[in-house]
Amino acid sequence: MKVNINIECTPEEARTFMGLPDVTGLNAQLVEEMGKRMSNNMDAMEPETLMRSWMTMGGEWQKHVMGLMGQAAAGGSAKSDKS
Template identity: 40%
Template sequence: MKVTIEVDCTPEEARSFLGLPDVQPMQEEMMAEIRDRMLGAVKAMDPAEMMKAWMPGSAGFDQMQSLFNLMTGAARTK
């Protein structure tokens, strides 16, 4: 014997019928938090931001470039 039952309802109707909570507001809040954290991580990957983190204060690109020139120049003399 085979019995088939078809229920036609929206997710909201099914949740209320089964007594389940509506978690959509919580999901939206969590997605906003995840988005903010991901955007913050992307900003940290920006070369200019990395330079600021590695060389705070007055140090900048010129100092980093001279450091690289010293390292590569020292490698050529050996």
């Protein structure tokens, strides 16, 4: 036997019925804080700024990134030859 029950209600009504807490205030605060942080860090995401920060890390960083890209292109794992 198969029984289907359709209930039409708003998310708020469902939350209240199930006994779940109302987190709309917390969600609004979280979204506002994330918006502030994103706005404050937008200048760091500009390509020129990113390249400048990456290039100041030196040649070893570039070798490491190129090695990771090579491994990804080859489909290999990051196994070490050292035992």
